[in-house]
Amino acid sequence: MTILSEQKSKTLLAKVLKYSKADEIECNLEGKVGGNIRYARNTVSTAGEESDLELIVQSTFGKRMGVATINEFDDASLEKVVRRSEELAKLAPENEELMPLFGKQKYAESKTFFESTANVTPDDRAEAAASSITPSKKNKLVAAGFLEEAVTFSAIMNNKGLFAYNKATDVDFSVTIRTEDGKGSGWATRNFSDYKLLDTAKASDIAITKSKGSVDAKAMEPGKYTVILEPAASVGLIRNMMRSFEQRGADEGRSFLSYKAKDGEDSEKAPKNKLGQKMFDERVNIYSDPQHPIAPTAPFSGNGYPLAKTEWIKDGVIANMPNSPYWAKKTGMPYVPRGENIIMIGGDESLQDMIKSTRRGVLVTRLWYIRALDPQTLLYTGLTRDGTFYIENGKIKYPIKNFRFNESPIVMLNNIEALGKPERIDGHMIPPMKIRDFTFSSLSDAV
Amino acid sequence: MERRDFIKIGGAGMGALMLPLSGIAVSADQMLDKPMDVAYKKKLADIALNAAKAKGATYADARIGRYLNQFVTTRETRVDNIVNTESAGIGVRVIANGTWGFASTSNMTPDSVAQAAERAVAVAMANSKFQTSPVKLAPVKGVGEVSWQTPIKKNAMEVPIKDKVDLLLSVNDAAMSNGANYITSILFLVNEQKYFASTDGSYIDQDIHRLWAPFFATGIGKNGFKQRNALGNPVGMGFEYLDGLEKDKVRISGAGVGYNNSYDMVEDAAAAGKQLKKKLAAKSVEPGKYDLVLDPAHLMLTIHESVGHPLELDRVLGYEANYAGTSFATLDKWKSGKFQYGSDIVNLFADKTQPYSLGNVGYDDEGVKTKQWDLVKDGILVNYQATRDQVHMIDQNESHGCSYSQSWRDVQFQRMSNVSLKPNEKDISAEDVIKDVEKGIYIAGRGSFSIDQQRYNFQFGGQLFYEIKDGKIVDQIEDVAYQSNTQEFWNKCTQLAGKSDYRVGGSFFDGKGQPSQVSAVSHGCPTTRFNDINVINTARNV
Numbered sequence: 001m002t003i004l005s006e007q008k009s010k011t012l013l014a015k016v017l018k019y020s021k022a023d024e025i026e027c028n029l030e031g032k033v034g035g036n037i038r039y040a041r042n043t044v045s046t047a048g049e050e051s052d053l054e055l056i057v058q059s060t061f062g063k064r065m066g067v068a069t070i071n072e073f074d075d076a077s078l079e080k081v082v083r084r085s086e087e088l089a090k091l092a093p094e095n096e097e098l099m100p101l102f103g104k105q106k107y108a109e110s111k112t113f114f115e116s117t118a119n120v121t122p123d124d125r126a127e128a129a130a131s132s133i134t135p136s137k138k139n140k141l142v143a144a145g146f147l148e149e150a151v152t153f154s155a156i157m158n159n160k161g162l163f164a165y166n167k168a169t170d171v172d173f174s175v176t177i178r179t180e181d182g183k184g185s186g187w188a189t190r191n192f193s194d195y196k197l198l199d200t201a202k203a204s205d206i207a208i209t210k211s212k213g214s215v216d217a218k219a220m221e222p223g224k225y226t227v228i229l230e231p232a233a234s235v236g237l238i239r240n241m242m243r244s245f246e247q248r249g250a251d252e253g254r255s256f257l258s259y260k261a262k263d264g265e266d267s268e269k270a271p272k273n274k275l276g277q278k279m280f281d282e283r284v285n286i287y288s289d290p291q292h293p294i295a296p297t298a299p300f301s302g303n304g305y306p307l308a309k310t311e312w313i314k315d316g317v318i319a320n321m322p323n324s325p326y327w328a329k330k331t332g333m334p335y336v337p338r339g340e341n342i343i344m345i346g347g348d349e350s351l352q353d354m355i356k357s358t359r360r361g362v363l364v365t366r367l368w369y370i371r372a373l374d375p376q377t378l379l380y381t382g383l384t385r386d387g388t389f390y391i392e393n394g395k396i397k398y399p400i401k402n403f404r405f406n407e408s409p410i411v412m413l414n415n416i417e418a419l420g421k422p423e424r425i426d427g428h429m430i431p432p433m434k435i436r437d438f439t440f441s442s443l444s445d446a447v
Numbered sequence: 448m449e450r451r452d453f454i455k456i457g458g459a460g461m462g463a464l465m466l467p468l469s470g471i472a473v474s475a476d477q478m479l480d481k482p483m484d485v486a487y488k489k490k491l492a493d494i495a496l497n498a499a500k501a502k503g504a505t506y507a508d509a510r511i512g513r514y515l516n517q518f519v520t521t522r523e524t525r526v527d528n529i530v531n532t533e534s535a536g537i538g539v540r541v542i543a544n545g546t547w548g549f550a551s552t553s554n555m556t557p558d559s560v561a562q563a564a565e566r567a568v569a570v571a572m573a574n575s576k577f578q579t580s581p582v583k584l585a586p587v588k589g590v591g592e593v594s595w596q597t598p599i600k601k602n603a604m605e606v607p608i609k610d611k612v613d614l615l616l617s618v619n620d621a622a623m624s625n626g627a628n629y630i631t632s633i634l635f636l637v638n639e640q641k642y643f644a645s646t647d648g649s650y651i652d653q654d655i656h657r658l659w660a661p662f663f664a665t666g667i668g669k670n671g672f673k674q675r676n677a678l679g680n681p682v683g684m685g686f687e688y689l690d691g692l693e694k695d696k697v698r699i700s701g702a703g704v705g706y707n708n709s710y711d712m713v714e715d716a717a718a719a720g721k722q723l724k725k726k727l728a729a730k731s732v733e734p735g736k737y738d739l740v741l742d743p744a745h746l747m748l749t750i751h752e753s754v755g756h757p758l759e760l761d762r763v764l765g766y767e768a769n770y771a772g773t774s775f776a777t778l779d780k781w782k783s784g785k786f787q788y789g790s791d792i793v794n795l796f797a798d799k800t801q802p803y804s805l806g807n808v809g810y811d812d813e814g815v816k817t818k819q820w821d822l823v824k825d826g827i828l829v830n831y832q833a834t835r836d837q838v839h840m841i842d843q844n845e846s847h848g849c850s851y852s853q854s855w856r857d858v859q860f861q862r863m864s865n866v867s868l869k870p871n872e873k874d875i876s877a878e879d880v881i882k883d884v885e886k887g888i889y890i891a892g893r894g895s896f897s898i899d900q901q902r903y904n905f906q907f908g909g910q911l912f913y914e915i916k917d918g919k920i921v922d923q924i925e926d927v928a929y930q931s932n933t934q935e936f937w938n939k940c941t942q943l944a945g946k947s948d949y950r951v952g953g954s955f956f957d958g959k960g961q962p963s964q965v966s967a968v969s970h971g972c973p974t975t976r977f978n979d980i981n982v983i984n985t986a987r988n989v
Binding site: 043044046050097122126142144145175253258369372375379381402410442443445 | 576768930
């Protein structure tokens with residue numbers, strides 16, 4: 001029931017629009033059916049199923065806007081939510097930056113829905129847990145993990161003729177396997193739209209190998225090291241950087257993308273931001289693409305505007321910055337909505353190939369507790385976790401204690417030694433990266 | 448938590464702030480209409496409990512929740528957003544075959560409620576094949592029908608939207624007319640109407656209120672920009688928190704004002720504007736060892752990360768190993784009775800009865816009456832924070848009352864209690880704590896914070912940094928962060944201010960669990976000194 005078809009969504013939203021007395025009305029309908037299982041200490045700790053359907057109504061009178069949402073769908077509730085959004089709009093002060101809604105749009109199709117994921121059962125989830133717990137027990141290890149899958153849909157309709165609909169599936173799996181004495185810990189994660197691609201046993205096996213291999217880690221001096229960042233390690237820094245990609249903040253002087261006029265340069269005539277400037281190694285290419293075959297997203301943004309393939313960094317140069325319709329109009333730029341996925345181009349090398357070609361370096365499984373230190377340099381801090389190894393002459397030599405890092409993705413993406421084959425991680429495509437001079441600032445005793 | 452369940456708040460410095468939006472919105476004026484009838488809630492709860500028992504559950508609890516949120520977001524001279532949300536439903540948790548099961552529904556018809564209870568039992572039965580030892584609950588005596596309410600003076604939900612908008616726009620004006628170039632200010636208001644019933648015979652009706660009023664100001668200079676966030680605290684109070692009473696202000700010579708149970712947001716914004724100008728011109732810190740004097744609005748977060756989290760028993764036992772992590776404060780350390788968590792002046796306690804705090808409730812989400820207990824006494828680790836099903840693992844038979852769920856939709860689990868640092872028995876001032884420092888830094892406000900998954904190594908920034916020379920605050924400095932190890936840090940605690948300086952701060956959106964849930968928790972402490980701590984410089988050329 002909570003996943004409505006395109007036709008049913010259209011019928012329901014058309015009915016909602018009929019209640020409107022506002023100048024403009026836009027409705028979003030969002031539904032989800034999902035399930036999860038969580039385990040720890042080699043046993044299932046919690047498990048559950050969730051379903052919900054929500055209607056969000058935005059009404060506008062002139063420059064005043066109000067939003068109300070509801071999860072009941074009888075006629076009285078539908079009228080009530082429209083009236084409430086209108087009432088809130090009347091209470092709101094005028095907002096000069098409010099822009100008109102978009103009219104009818106065309107969308108390219110994204111293959112975001114997979115029956116295999118929609119058909120996952122509680123037994124499948126239990127099997128996933130067993131694929132970690134059984135081999136962990138056999139190896140005298142302790143497994144903790146989480147599997148969550150969901151079918152979602154979203155539909156948008158407004159009174160300017162716009163209608164959009166998309167249905168999607170997603171499955172997330174992660175597992176941490178520790179030695180009984182707590183001296184070793186390994187982790188693996190997988191994320192797909194298609195459940196058929198998920199091999200929980202294989203992922204668990206990687207976590208087991210890393211767990212056993214990380215026992216009795218040696219302490220290395222903090223400092224600058226060549227690192228091989230697995231996709232799960234670099235995705236946090238890349239994602240944080242891409243969240244900071246935004247034209248308005250850059251134009252206002254409060255972004256790493258703000259342009260600082262040079263001495264003698266007329267600041268009035270100088271550009272406000274770094275659009276078109278080279279900021280990274282020329283091998284850095286990052287874009288968003290709703291039709292990506294492995295990491296697809298809905299082909300429209302929350303306001304119904306079509307999402308198309310958009311380059312953000314092209315050959316190390318800032319190619320586009322997301323903006324709002326208001327800021328685009330004010331600055332005479334095209335409206336560029338933020339993409340839903342981050343696709344970073346890599347190379348053909350596997351992680352193993354990258355290790356083989358490394359004389360001396362550190363392999364990092366994942367980074368943890370990443371926090372910004374300085375938004376103008378994008379300096380972040382955080383720690384390595386669940387599998388950090390010293391590489392010497394092309395081989396993993398021994399496990400090492402975890403490090404705290406203080407590093408900026410701007411520096412990181414200028415210090416590229418090699419990029420490997422991208423993998424899907426958290427809905428994005430990120431390659432393993434070999435980076436020189438990555439800054440580790442202190443040691444951690446955490447395992 | 449799912450992305451669609453959040454409204455992201457825009458604006459610089461706001462990237463990490465998200466508010467759960469999972470429910471129906473109602474107009475401000477109707478926020479308190481139609482409270483759910485207690486007799487009807489009892490009837491629904493009994494349907495759930497009976498349905499669970501009929502299917503074989505040996506224990507069941509039902510939580511009927513109505514969660515109201517309001518938030519108002521402004522930027523400079525305009526209002527960006529006004530949103531009211533309401534979410535109602537029931538969550539049923541059971542033990543069957545010695546295993547937990549949970550299911551929830553927003554459809555509160557008797558049939559749907561009974562079906563949710565039956566689903567919860569089915570989930571428990573399905574998962575019991577992995578259960579190695581059955582769930583064992585610490586005993587709780589049923590309390591019958593009782594109620595509890597946050598002691599508020601002004602219900603924030605009843606304050607007209609115009610007053611809220613006017614306040615925030617005054618805040619923005621105060622910051623900008625004193626030096627800020629940009630500012631975002633927000634009001635987050637939360638009202639949890641929660642009804643708990645269990646097969647132990649408890650029927651507990653609670654009305655819980657929380658409020659947070661942050662702002663994020665930015666100043667642009669010739670060579671870059673700086674940010675200064677609000678020094679006010681999220682609290683378990685009504686709108687009276689924003690009265691800005693003089694009696695709740697603590698003035699620190701050379702630094703500014705700290706706020707206890709009343710916040711002058713406009714005054715703080717004006718100070719932020721002036722301080723931003725100084726931040727843009729301030730000298731960058733010389734890295735090295737310093738004595739740190741930490742203001743309560745800063746130290747609260749250090750307590751949260753380095754004491755609150757590592758002393759959560761579920762982390763110690765490994766239940767959070769795949770996400771939040773485990774803990775360095777292992778059971779053997781606790782059992783030894785000699786583990787020196789901090790210096791002997793360090794006394795840390797948990798307390799869910801602390802007035803005005805975010806974690807203050809009458810009963811937790813499994814019907815346990817809340818209380819106060821010691822975690823670290825005279826520097827020694829003495830206890831953890833635990834729920835009913837865990838406390839037997841530390842040889843105790845009384846739950847600490849630490850169970851919480853963010854909504855009816857999610858299963859309750861162990862969450863952090865308010866964890867606080869006892870003030871000095873001698874009522875000395877913050878200046879008294881500073882006066883013995885030859886080379887130090889005074890830090891106010893919460894900044895960047897990061898700690899490893901076992902809570903050993905941490906690094907914290909702040910909002911305001913002042914150089915201390917020869918016992919006096921000299922001037923603002925910038926680019927400060929300190930790195931330390933939890934046990935080492937707390938053992939370097941050398942001085943505490945007294946009860947007049949004690950203030951309560953908190954975290955409004957503390958995340959934990961899979962699927963992730965947020966909770967709100969407070970931490971009280973006085974201005975406190977830590978000697979010889981490693982300070983790094985966070986400025987970098989890129």
